[in-house]
Amino acid sequence: MMERRRFLGMAASGMAGAAGMSALSGCGSGSGGDVTLKMVAADYGDPGGDNSSQKFWDELAREFTRKNPGISVDVSVYSWNTVDKKVADMVKAGNEPDIAQIGAYADYAASGKLYKVNELLTIPVQADFLPGLAEAGEVQRVQYGLPFVSSTRLLFYNKDLFEKAELDPDSPPRSWKEVASAARALKKAGVRMPFGLPLGPEEAPAETMMWMLEGGGNYVDTVGNYIIDSDENVETFTWIRDHLVKPGLTGTDPRNTDRQQAFDAFSKGECGMLHGHPTLMQQARRGRIRYGTGELPGRDGVSDANLGVADWMMAFRAGGHRKEAGKFLDFVYRENNHYAFAARYDLMPVTSSATKRMRKDEKHRQLWPFLDQLDSAQFYPAGKVSWAGTSAEIKRTIGRAVTRNGNPATVLGTIQRKAETEEKSTPAAG
Structure with missing residues (x-):
């Protein structure tokens, strides 16, 4: 995608x-x-x-x-x-x-x-x-x-909804703490989807990697080994579960929310913030949404890394x-x-x-x-022969990590083991 x-x-x-x-x-x-x-x-x-x-x-x-x-x-x-x-x-x-x-x-x-x-x-x-x-x-x-x-990717936000929630329409959140604070204000103002979190099958690998990068993690280390269940990634998905999903700030169940659904909600004025790629600009303009963009927020400030x-x-x-x-x-x-x-x-x-x-x-x-x-x-580690199978597993299961009773360490650990198995079982290109 x-x-x-x-x-x-x-x-x-x-x-x-x-x-x-x-x-x-x-x-x-x-x-x-x-x-x-x-x-x-x-x-x-x-x-x-x-x-x-x-x-x-x-x-x-x-x-x-x-x-x-x-x-x-x-x-x-x-x-x-x-x-x-x-x-x-x-x-x-x-x-x-x-x-x-x-x-x-x-x-x-x-x-x-x-x-x-x-x-x-x-x-x-x-x-x-x-x-x-x-x-x-x-x-x-x-x-x-x-x-x-x-x-x-950039962070997209609805300026009209920010004003409705008494947030500065010219100052997008720059850290996760500010994201959660803005999402709480949006929810209080009656916004249906304060933060769009599409961890359904359509966009799950991208949304997952964005959050991992923002939290200092990644799918692989510098030499290409899978680190899906690293401490950084477990902490990231624990934060998402505890600060966005449990307080009801995503508006929908992330497991069953696809990217296009989140984009549609944003373009109808029903979503306050979400990660977005350039195509969202077209859709938002057609919906006559007054939107702004900002750099991806990270754990303690603007993220040092961005998803390509x-x-x-x-x-x-x-x-x-x-x-x-x-x-x-x-x-x-x-x-x-x-x-x-x-x-x-x-x-x-x-x-x-x-x-x-x-x-x-x-x-x-x-x-x-x-x-x-x-x-x-x-x-993405697209050059890894195991990536297609790993990506499919992420699509199927990553949303479970952030359910109210979800266990991020267990879910990420399962994906890690399947990725490693896939890596060992795939042939080298010839």
Whole structure:
């Protein structure tokens, strides 16, 4: 969800996962041609809205086929709630798409299912990726994952609700203590969701990592070992349980709250504060919300670390369409095309050329604070083959850590053990 994505982030129609490629070809954008590429992508638009990513891919695929008459592209777009599982089910059934744009790539690379990036892209396109993001696409120093879009996070808050709660609308909380104090005031003022805490399956890995970073922890240490049940992380989730959930300051059960639900509440004026990525700006503006942003609050002051999320593009070997997939991916990452997608959804580009363009575009001035944080942002351990399984476990279970009777040490310990087991059982990429 750019948990990707998020960053980022993100919902569309569904289909039975193993229904296979015949289902894909029914919703695509290309027609005719000697080779038809099958692509699965995540949706960055609003649920039920008119800005579905399907429209972007349909238009781009038609333009590509016009310039490359021998190749057509069928694209199917799914919600971030389901897209990773859809691809996993298709792979398990032997129906791999030619191209997938999803949240993780390393497990497929380790199974020998993906093309290496240098087998796909021309050298100028490879060289245009931001170095840190390109490195995040590597497994054992070989790049298999293509970063697609990225995002960092800020604290969003509703200025009108702050004023209603007699809080300074120009001073967002800078520490957890101030977050809890502001949330209590918002609750007293009748705000339904004083602090949005989406630990449901859609965004749980990102929300979890943000809190870990704010509390001085992380998923992994400096050499890549999992430290999910570290003292810092246990203390963080204990604080969330005791200072936000037990006093009723989240408004909903975090276990069953997805990111989009929290974003929708914010855009309806029902949520006082939450962690947000750039796409929330669009939704808040459409809801005519007077909002402000601030740096992520930490345990004792502004957080020293920020979450960076990259979503991933990859090409599967099974169809044998290396040349055609490479041509299409070269086309996707052309400056105009890549910039058009990032700009449409208020996300951050992953190439130097598109990033420079965004920094010069006054229309995207509100994105500049997010861009400023990208160089120092910390990303998921996406290059670990075990990350996909670990991320899925976090989605399933992390919300239990902050229930009123939850035990953070037990929940984080269970995730830690499963991550370690997953790490030992996964093969090295070849």
